[in-house]
Amino acid sequence: MSADQRPGSALSGEGDAVGDPALVDAADVGELTDRELMARHVRGDAGVAFGELFRRHRDRMYAVAMRTTSNRELAADAVQEAFISAFRRADAYRGEAAVTTWLHRIVVNACLDRLRREKVAVRRAGDLGELDLPDPRDHHSAAEARLIVHAALAQLPEGQRLALVLVDMQGLSVAEAAVVLGVAEGTVKSRCFRGREALAELVGGPDGSRFKNLGSEAEPQGAP
Amino acid sequence: MTHLHDDPTPVEHDPTGMRDLLASLPDPGPMPEDLVARITAALAEESRAAQASFTAKKAGRVVDAPPTTLDAGNVVPLRPHRPTLRHLGVAAAVVTAIGLGGAALGAWPSSLTGPIAALSEASSADSEAGAAPAAPGADESSKGGDAEAGAGVSDLSATDRLDGVTIVMSGAEHSSDALAAAASALVTTTYPAVTPLTAEAPGIGPIATAIGARTCADALGISPDAGILVDVSEVDGAPAAVLIATDGGARTAYAVSRSCTTGSPMLIAGPIALP
Numbered sequence: 001m002s003a004d005q006r007p008g009s010a011l012s013g014e015g016d017a018v019g020d021p022a023l024v025d026a027a028d029v030g031e032l033t034d035r036e037l038m039a040r041h042v043r044g045d046a047g048v049a050f051g052e053l054f055r056r057h058r059d060r061m062y063a064v065a066m067r068t069t070s071n072r073e074l075a076a077d078a079v080q081e082a083f084i085s086a087f088r089r090a091d092a093y094r095g096e097a098a099v100t101t102w103l104h105r106i107v108v109n110a111c112l113d114r115l116r117r118e119k120v121a122v123r124r125a126g127d128l129g130e131l132d133l134p135d136p137r138d139h140h141s142a143a144e145a146r147l148i149v150h151a152a153l154a155q156l157p158e159g160q161r162l163a164l165v166l167v168d169m170q171g172l173s174v175a176e177a178a179v180v181l182g183v184a185e186g187t188v189k190s191r192c193f194r195g196r197e198a199l200a201e202l203v204g205g206p207d208g209s210r211f212k213n214l215g216s217e218a219e220p221q222g223a224p
Numbered sequence: 225m226t227h228l229h230d231d232p233t234p235v236e237h238d239p240t241g242m243r244d245l246l247a248s249l250p251d252p253g254p255m256p257e258d259l260v261a262r263i264t265a266a267l268a269e270e271s272r273a274a275q276a277s278f279t280a281k282k283a284g285r286v287v288d289a290p291p292t293t294l295d296a297g298n299v300v301p302l303r304p305h306r307p308t309l310r311h312l313g314v315a316a317a318v319v320t321a322i323g324l325g326g327a328a329l330g331a332w333p334s335s336l337t338g339p340i341a342a343l344s345e346a347s348s349a350d351s352e353a354g355a356a357p358a359a360p361g362a363d364e365s366s367k368g369g370d371a372e373a374g375a376g377v378s379d380l381s382a383t384d385r386l387d388g389v390t391i392v393m394s395g396a397e398h399s400s401d402a403l404a405a406a407a408s409a410l411v412t413t414t415y416p417a418v419t420p421l422t423a424e425a426p427g428i429g430p431i432a433t434a435i436g437a438r439t440c441a442d443a444l445g446i447s448p449d450a451g452i453l454v455d456v457s458e459v460d461g462a463p464a465a466v467l468i469a470t471d472g473g474a475r476t477a478y479a480v481s482r483s484c485t486t487g488s489p490m491l492i493a494g495p496i497a498l499p
Contacts, residue, residue, distance in 0.1 A: 047271035054267065059254045066252035076259050083263050087270050113463045116490070117483050146249060153246075167235060168246040174235050182397060182461035189235050196242035203245075 034099035042091050050087050057100055058083075060170075061107045067165045068111040070150055074118060078110040085110070097179045104172070104180045108162060152202035160195030163188050168196075388451045389434040397458045398466055400479050400493035407468050407477030407498055410455050431465045431482045432456045440467060440484035444491070447471050456482065459492050468498070 029037065029052045040049040061082065065075035086106050093102050153161055159181075166177040167188065174192075178185040236243070394413070398406040431440050437454045446452070450471035458464055459479045467478045475498035481490030 044274065047267060047274075050267065051264075054263065058260065058263070062255035062259070063252045076256075076262075079255070080259070080263050080266060084266055084270060087267055109463055113482065116481050149245065149249065164242075164246055168243045169249065171247075182458075189233075192235050192243075193233075196238055196240045199242045199246075200240040203242075 035095055038090055038093050038095075038099055041087075042093075047087075050090070053086075053099065053103075054083055057103055060100070061103055064104060064165065064170050065107055065111050067169050068108060068162065069115055070154055071118075074111070074114045078114045079107060081114075082107040082110040098176070101172075101176050101179050104166070104170075104176070105182070108166075108180055112158070149199075149203055152199055155202060156195050156198055159183075159187075160191045160198065163191035164195045164199070167192050388449075389437050390451070390453045391432055391434065391437060392453065392455050394455045394457050396455070397461065398455075398464075398479065400460050403459075403466070403477055403479050403493045404496045404498060407466055407475075407496065410453065410466060411468060411475065411498070431467075431480070431484055436485070437467065439486055440465075440480060440489065441469060443484060443486050443489040444469075444478055444480070444495070446476075464492055 029040075029048055032040065032049070032052070034053060034056070037049040037053050041047075041053070058079075061079050062075065065079040065082075066072065069075045069078060082103070086103060093099070153164065156164070162181060163177060166172045166180055167174060172180065174185050174188045177188045181188065238244070392410070394410060396406065396409075431437055431454060437452050438448070440454075441450065441452050442448065444467070446469045450469040453468040453470075455466040455468075457466060459466065463482055465480055465482055465484070467480055467484075469476045469478075476495045477498055478489075478494035478496075479492040480494075481492060484490045
């Protein structure tokens with residue numbers, strides 16, 4: 001998302017001019033860097049700076065939440081919690097990593113929190129069944145094949161799945177993913193390698209050749 | 225196949241083809257408009273709460289605590305059709321935060337009162353903002369103390385309010401492999417006054433409350449007579465809690481998920497006997 005869009009609309013509820021009025025100046029917020037927006041938000045600016053951050057990063061954070069949870073409801077709840085947490089805890093941002101990396105970390109943690117709670121709820125409901133992975137040797141449409149890949153991804157250990165989501169799907173560097181996950185860069189690489197190998201085993205075929213060109217159709221709603 | 229952590233192979237190298245496969249999956253698309261509206265409304269509420277705090281500060285009142293996830297009145301509710309754990313957790317948290325105030329000190333060092341006071345101050349700030357009604361236990365929490373002044377350190381350490389549960393937020397990122405060392409540090413470290421509720425995770429579950437902590441302890445088979453210290457923090461990079469039970473002079477540490485509750489302790493590591 002480009003940063004040249006004009007800011008100020010995200011949090012402009014009726015009569016909510018809050019914070020120190022002397023600091024409220026939305027005119028130039030779109031020109032500020034993420035770090036500058038964070039600093040401004042911490043000083044207090046009626047939520048204008050954070051509104052711009054939300055506008056800039058919401059789609060990317062929603063994407064990582066969707067890819068982490070594979071569930072629209074969980075992703076929505078998690079990303080809402082994450083942005084609220086980031087709003088409240090902006091003073092904890094030290095500027096050592098990019099703002100987007102910091103946000104990724106919060107979103108991923110929120111997703112994991114949600115997933116674990118959901119797992120408990122499902123267990124309590126007595127639904128202990130696991131997803132049956134379709135036989136990859138069968139013929140599948142592109143949409144079905146994507147579901148297979150998503151289902152296979154969901155079967156990977158959490159660490160490997162998160163590494164693949166961040167590095168291979170979200171396009172983060174190994175260093176950025178390491179910050180998000182709170183592990184060493186070597187650990188991220190190791191998880192990526194192992195995750196890919198495990199995924200290849202699950203989807204059938206050492207090179208994933210059965211599932212080429214999966215992006216030619218729209219993303220299925222509510223992927224598993 | 226084993227990959228060493230210092231493997232020089234670039235992460236882009238992928239003979240399995242899975243990297244390209246994953247990259248070819250379509251993007252989930254932009255955030256839905258209804259979710260954008262929901263979060264926007266929630267953030268606007270946050271701004272209003274911040275303004276209330278700002279105004280209170282200008283008036284000379286002590287409202288240092290930011291609104292917390294326990295403050296249901298300041299957050300646009302999430303979807304109503306996912307009620308179970310969230311509602312239980314929030315209910316427990318609100319009741320405890322307002323009714324019981326900060327957890328009291330029993331077998332724990334008095335230096336831990338800072339973080340506990342922080343929790344209580346957070347709930348106090350929420351109440352001042354009119355976020356939540358008084359809970360039935362509110363009267364109890366003011367016994368022997370100055371309710372109008374808000375719960376401070378001295379108030380929290382009053383011996384007539386001990387329930388044996390202490391909740392702190394060290395901000396540490398623990399490792400399940402080094403739980404014993406982490407737990408030992410928790411019980412010996414002197415905590416300065418901290419910014420309230422600095423947990424890494426956005427949602428702080430019921431384990432951050434006295435009732436929730438005791439429920440988790442019960443799920444772990446800990447005696448109800450044991451003193452409980454809970455550090456709401458991270459374990460292995462994920463939101464979790466370290467729970468230390470003191471029973472008959474013996475200390476035992478556990479790492480659990482923040483969802484730890486009756487019938488589902490969600491044990492990550494432990495029990496480990498501490499020296």
